[in-house]
Amino acid sequence: MNQSAPPPTSTESKAVATRKLAFVASETDEAQRALAALSERYGNVDADEADMVVALGGDGLMLQTLHAHMASCKPIYGMNRGSVGFLMNEYREDNLPDRLAKADVTTIRPLELTALDEDGNEHEALAINEVSLLRQTSQAARLRISVDGKVRLEELVCDGIIVATPAGSTAYNLSAHGPILPITAQLLALTPISAFRPRRWRGALLPNGAQVDIEILEADKRPVSASADHTEIRRVTRVSVRESTRAKGVIMFDSDHGWDERILSEMFRY
Template structure:
């Protein structure tokens, strides 16, 4: 398999990239069969976003910290590992966010989650619709998020949201530090559900919307749904796929 190597900005990742390219040779991104990403989970997300249009499978090797989306870094037998690797198929979320007073939406894709976050000391007030029906007239909180299964072990899990199996065709809707309703813990939704947030008291209680690394501030309305037309393929070493990692995470001490 012809590989193109990309690396994060860290010295460790750049040096690893140079060693692998010298050892195995490399080709351009356009001509490659697979993209090998070196770094941590941030580098993987960046690679997915930058090269989404190429429709190439991406194999990550961890040269960062967490590395949940990455394989173990080893320089030996890379061609064999790529040939034996298993693919996990992901569909990102598509966010459309309207800023206060704007008629044109800001659009972005999120592999992990779309988050709404308060911008000031004032708690956010959000109204939530699912598939056009009002489900929560007022949520007072620090924010809320909608997560894919791939992102359910990240920010969603830190906010006490559920971990979703990778093939479950579900989304997690999770509040962040909810004050009212005090006992609301979120919801698990079908993958094709459309979630709409309306920001209440937008001038007094400003809110930003973040799709992975893309942020827009002072939003009044945010629409989120799964982008089923966009397919991402992550490669993992045999026996260490994303479904197995998510399962292990649920039993971690």
């Protein structure tokens, strides 16, 4: 526990009395120390009883926490105690209730993945960041891509392909040279991974209401896996991806360093 942390002020105590906070943390020592310090200072209730959840860790923990609370739409506020923190706010122990009261609230619509595997089994999963298809062997994948029922690319030979939300556009999508999308953009990024043919195809921007259907050609010879955030399905033969109209995650950012500012900073990073 951080012994140097001062006791809560009267203002903080009053704010805490009206807000029930649930703290969750990754397993790192740094995150666990933060959990102990903040729990003692502000109290820590079960997530089911909380008004909001404070996640202490990196982006991986934030994704897990958003997935866990999509059904309740409970707001999630993250503080960075991990190695990657694009989805997280700066860690500070002081004035947390005031920061929460002033935070900007953003609603994220996840992607719905429906995948058919080689045995004919259907799988469903949600993705806050992206749905990605990846080759499973040394041979490149061969994919046929349709948008809203119309074939747009008869054959894409590649290592894989990504369908990314605005929230996920700065993650795997950006590493694959896909576009960064403002969080309020009603768009999805369709980004190839190491496209071999057509070599010059760089992907597409799609309306967020579009449905993307991907058929794996020669699936037995060139197996492909599909992943929705942390959920993986092996040896898929057909995949459908669309934005969910039912599920949503609620994320909070400090008003002086909100999502739009993070996106702009990332766009001008060199």
